Amino acid sequence: MFATIRLILVTLVGVLLGLASAWWAVGNIRFDEGSSIGQWSLLDDGAKANPYEAVRVARRGGGGLGPSEGVELITEVDADGKPLEASCAYLIAGPMPQGVLWTLTISDRDGHLPDNPARRFGFTSLDAMTFGPSRQVRISIGREVRPGDFVATTGLSSLRLTLRLYSPTLATRAPGRDQLPSVTLLGCDEGKPS
Structure with a gap:
């Protein structure tokens, strides 16, 4: 009798540990096989076959970009390599590839969008202000709230930035580090009562 109960407990613990480790692995972008461009992770065709990425895409309700459509870049770290935190403020600044339609979406790691009164979840190449001859974004x-282009991260417990670049030529030749914006920390502990 004791051996049967022990077998059931060991099996139950094994199943729970297996499910917990799978849940953790699906939420961890370190298992991507894609290459990196600075702080951005680029998902190439090999990474799209990655089972962890397939589950992540299904979890957040996206379909990903096909090779003839463009590329998708994701970051959960700032320019110094520190994890992005929802309680902090960041500046996404720098160039975007020229002649390319793009979207920048702010979400949490599970794909949930911020809960803000403006109903703004990101910017596109059509509505973001650009500066200078290289059309840099800020x-x-x-x-x-901050002046200029701004997205409130209210309601997010974690932070992920997704940059989609729509251009068939980018699928064969990814943009360089100097063609992408960087994410820098402005300050933390925003919105907490003093």
């Missing part, structure tokens, strides 16, 4: 994100 988009700030955080819990406290």
Whole structure:
């Protein structure tokens, strides 16, 4: 009798540990096989066959971009390599590839969008302000409103930035580090009562 109960407990613990480790692995972008461009992770065709990425895409309700459509870049770290935190403010600044339609979406790691009164979840190449001859962007994100292009991160417990570049030529030749914006920390502990 004791051996049967022990077998059931060991099996139950094994199943729970297996499910927990699978849940953790699906939420961890370190298992991507894609290459990196600075702080951005680029998903190439090999990474699209990655079972972890397939589950991540299904979890957030996306379909990903096909090779003839463009590329998708994701970051969960700032320019210094530190994890992005929802309680902090960041500046996304720098160039975007020229002649390319793009979208930048702010979400949490599970794909949930911020809950903000403006109903703004990101910017596109059609509505973001650009500066200078290289058409650089300056988009700030955080819990406290900032001037210029801004997305409130209210309601997010984690932070992920997804940059989609729509151009068939980018699928064969990815943009260089100097063609992508960087994400820098502006400050933390926003929106907490003092």
